[in-house]
Amino acid sequence: MPELTPVKVRGKKGKEWAALMRRRKRLMSEDQPRDVYSSKRRKIDEKIQPHLEALPTELLQSIFVFSREVNLPLASLRLSAKLSDRHLYMHFCFQAFCKGDYFLLDPDATYTTQDLADIPVMRKIAESSISDINFKLSEYLASTHEPAFQSDVLKRKWLTWSFYREYLQKAFEKSKQDYENQQTSKSVDQGDGPMHERASKRQSIHRRMTIEPQPLDFEADDLIVRKEPEYRWMRLLPNCYIPEKLFHIPFAHDQLMFLKTVIRAGAIVDWYGSAAGERAEVALEHSIGEGIPDATRLLLHDAIGIPWQGRYLEQAYREKARRPKRNFEPIISYLKESRERSEQDNV
Template sequence: MGMTPTPIRIRGKRRNHILVKETIAKISAPPPKRTKTSHINPRKEAIMTATPTLQGLPQELLEIIFLHSMNISLPRSSPDLGAKLSSPAMCTTMCMRAFFSTVDHKAPIRNRKITSDPTIQSQILTSRFFTYAFFLTYVQRAHAALIKQRGKPWKETSVSVPGPEAFTGLWPFKFTKVKYLSFATDFRIPEKLLHGPFTPDKSSLLYVLVALSGTLDWEGSLAGEIAKEGLNDAIRERDERAVASLSTLLGIARAVTTEHLRFAVVEGGCEANVTRHLLFNAQILYGGSPTETLDLHDPVLWRWADERQREDDERGTSLKMMLRKASKFDMEFYEDGETDWKSIVPFPYSGEKFDARTGFDRIVRELLTRLYRNHGRKITRTRPDLG
């Protein structure tokens, strides 16, 4: 009988036979076939798929893109882009591109090529940076550009070109002679200017834009409704320049209402110049008879005037006189014998479009009516038929 070998135990760690088998199988298995993707460096692939962002572009390139596209939404898309594209120099350059440069100022007036875009201009006007102070900066920049564009010989002539000084005192017959600002036809007045509280800067910019034939977007926005409420704000704050501007904008649209007159008379104390602007604008398209929104024979107004007359208050007599004249389209802007014009904010359309000092007759009424029906942008020079 043969002897069986005696098992000998070797001290040490006990091996995991399953793990050993798996390791041997991996080693003995044939190497996998290489594919095309195995040659691509993962790090290199990540670099190739990365796309640059606008925030990562150099400042100079970003400004070029912005000025070329004239997309006002670009600086509003992020705080970072807004900070990079909102410097005073960039804002002024953008306005020069959107306004001044859209008209060929070298060509004769009749042959000038005009590419002004009212949509872009209206968007710029809504921007926070566009204040009255900035507007004057733009006027100065445009004035200098016009002088440079026309050359040294023209500069040395005795013909002067009005600049920012034309806006001193805000007399329309002066600043409407500044013809190179290049506002587009039918540009919109921003909503930020149509409501209170009003400041001198805010009222001045609103007044200038109205005088330059700015309009309200009645169909595509709430600008008209805001202006209606804003007129009451201006009356309450006794801001005559804002009242003059909003009365004109609403008068064009037949939107000066009986409620506005009541508010100015009953709540506002019938301040003379405020009532003057309201009634002068209301009468133009009134047509001589009450409408659903405006009644110059309103009992509340006449009752208030009667009460003031019983108290020997001149406001009652003055209000009755203005209401009678306005109902017949016979209320002139300046009263007879009134010569202290500096104490009265002028009618915004006075100047080349209309001389508010002119006495009323059939021709003047026709001119003023056409001025309103054309939103102040087209004045006919033909004599109306008097037959």
């Protein structure tokens, strides 16, 4: 019997295969696994958003501000989109670096709990103390959560040098206005009762600024670290740490200006709780090798606390011999000064 020639029906198999692939792709995009060849369609529950992400943006931003949890946007992309607002960032800067009446006080002066009883932000200290205790304001603030909050804000990626300069300008304007209001306000010379006592006590503890705030001249700055008392409006509390991002190499001028400013404001390096110290050592070797005197001078500051090692000076001499056209004399001079300070400390 002769063999029959097979008849091929064109288009039928292709349509079935395309329909199967479309159905399979649709099923794979859904959450629950299922048999792609099953003809029964299963009911799938809709995705339920977490309660925090489902809140309105205005309410979520209020929670973000009052909780002072600067890491909240890192929880999810949806939260990051809702909380990425420049006004919120500026609010956090004021809340961290320029908040409360204690920024008008002298942190190095000694106060009593009774003196601070009428200052709102310090009232809890007086109420919690049994006796009239003398203490330094800086020592008390260092024991609170404020330094850690300042450190968290400094770590944020959105806190760039340009944004920090914008904050410093607004903080200066606010501090300047407070100073002018204090100079024009009249003291209470007569009267009795609680209002007179409260006003007299607030004037007697020297909570007014005695030095007029001065703006920072960023363009003419020579990167020399100085500590001026009139920069109280940009003061960082003890135990506020320099973020690791300021030690990333290669260095940029904005990065060096940011590093110098936070050092002058009182920040230090956390050698035990972060990798900032190790990054600072790597950055120092890089600045010596590339012949960057400004970065070398900053990294040798006592606030960073890099232990002195003779290999830094040896590296500078090697680079000077290898590249005679580049001036390494300032770097060698800074390293010698650092060596002398280290020897004096060890005596």
